[in-house]
Amino acid sequence: MSRSGSPTVVLVHGAFADASGFALVIPELIARSLDVVAPAVPNRSLLGDSAYLASIVRAIPGPVVLVGHSYGGAVITVAGVEDNVTALVYLAGYALAQGESLDDLQGRFPDCDLATALVRTPFPIEGSPTPGTDVSVEIDRFPSVLAADVDPRLTAAMAVSQRPLAAQAFAEKAPKAAWRTKPAWGLVATADHAVNPGVQRYGYWRAGMTTVEVDSSHLVMLAHPQPVVRLIEEAVRATAH
Secondary structure, three states: OOOOOOOOOEOOOOOOOOHHHHHOHOOOHOOHHHHHHHHHHOOOOOHHHHHHHHHHHOOOOOOOOEEEEEEHHHHHHHHOOOEEEEEEEEEOOOOOOOOOOHHHHHHHOOOOOHOOOOEEEEEOOOOOOOOOOEEEOOHHHHHHHHHOOOOOHHHHHHHHHOOOOEHHHHOOHHHHHHHHHOOOEEEEEEOOOOOOOHHHHHHHHHOOOEEEEEOOOOOOOOOOOHHHHHHHHOOOOOOOO
């Protein structure tokens, strides 16, 4: 439980980034006397990443509000079934249904610019003769695809420090969907060139979420942190006991 008696806010980053993407949001939440946890998601598989996040959630005393950006939305969809999770917040995120994969949900809508900017790189898997595949974004296209309205100096650094997503994560199906039993909020980034805004709206609508729309690139936490903070605050207030 945070210092204010409110839930702990757990910020879950997505693909091609790390928790530093929340750097402008975290100080604002702390200033509001909220406890914040921003873990490093392995980005190896949806099931493995969700299990890792669930272990972090279980170790937190008291209620938790899970906030997931992009692929992090898929992760909180599965991990959010933990008993102490009181709310879910999606930021330009994938709100998967039970039995649905990222590819399934994305396949309902036209591809964004991200589809032609992906780079696939093999990586060794211990104990396996077959390598895995890491997926990242072309460095030169990272700013325009993910962060057109973010400080160019910052996006240049993010482009060369990406946390890739293993390709298998795109095809793994969510075994559970926490939004079926937990209240949820969603932010649509309407100028998103990475995740089709239609993907975001559809997932949020299907889940019956309270939603807001922001004229933003995919990295809305860095481009427009204030609407993000307000949405998290709304979820915290609505579910605090």
